[in-house]
Amino acid sequence: MTSHLHALCVDANDPLLVSRFWAGLLGWETADDPDDGIVLAPGDDTGFRLRFLPTDAHKSVQNPMHFDLTSASLDDQRAVVDKALALGGRHIDVGQTAEDGHVVLADPEGNEFCVIEPGNAFLADCGFIGALACDGSQAVGYFWSRALGWPLVWDQDQETAIRSPHGGPKVTWGGPPMMERAPRDRIRYDLALPAGGDQQAEVDRLLALGATRVTTEDDGHGRVVLADPDGQEFRLLPPRSR
DSSP states (O other), X not given: OOOEEEEEEEEESSHXXXXXXXXXXXXOEEOOOSSSSEEEEOSSSOOSEEEEEEOSOOOOSOOSEEEEEOOSSHHHHHHHHHHHHHTTOEEOOSSOOTTOOSEXXXXXXXXXXXXXXXXXXXXXXXXXXXXXEEOOOHHHHHHHHHHHTOOEEEXXXXXXXXXXXXXXXXXXXXXXXXXXXXXXXXXXXEEEOOTTOOHHHHHHHHHHHTOEESOSSOOSSSOEEEEOTTOOEEEEOOOOOO
8 A cells, every 4th residue: 555645744943833823824723643743734635734843953954845835816925925924924035036926935933935926827726835846856756756656747857746636736846956955854754554554565665666764663653764865854654543
């Protein structure tokens, strides 16, 4: 049984602060979860949760993943930006130009995200979270397509994108050149198996696709830590009992 993208994990010095920001901006609710952290569950077809985990490490470089939020009109784009600022976000400069139509912001701990201008055809049917935009190679796009069973929806000039057959956001990779990485990425994936899944068989499948082991044993909670071909860590959660 293939694992699915269960959650996007975000390391935070103050998980409650950051989770409240994203709950307010996305309109998501706190959810019960048998694993660790503060968890927000989507009220739409996003398909994965947000999990906020405590860390003492402070953000030092730009994250290799960020959300692209969509807007229906210029007024709607301004309203999303104003809401984010009211919740504790701020404008940041990552090299965008005055001609760029998107607005670049950061949450209270500096995690970057964009509010995309209206009329973006690539994200037209993807919902409020249009994409999880990632810094990464073409090879890693192929890896995640096979790992999750999500088809490629873009593959051109070393840029790739995949999307769940059930809809929701696209996940995109921009290809080289790739940015400086922190010793540990602050945003990572949690994959999960359905009840009855064989975790060791899934580990073996992911390794055969190009993943590597970060730990030789699980973390004591049945969660196995792996890395994709670009070195991005992710966790494989054990099968649910029900």
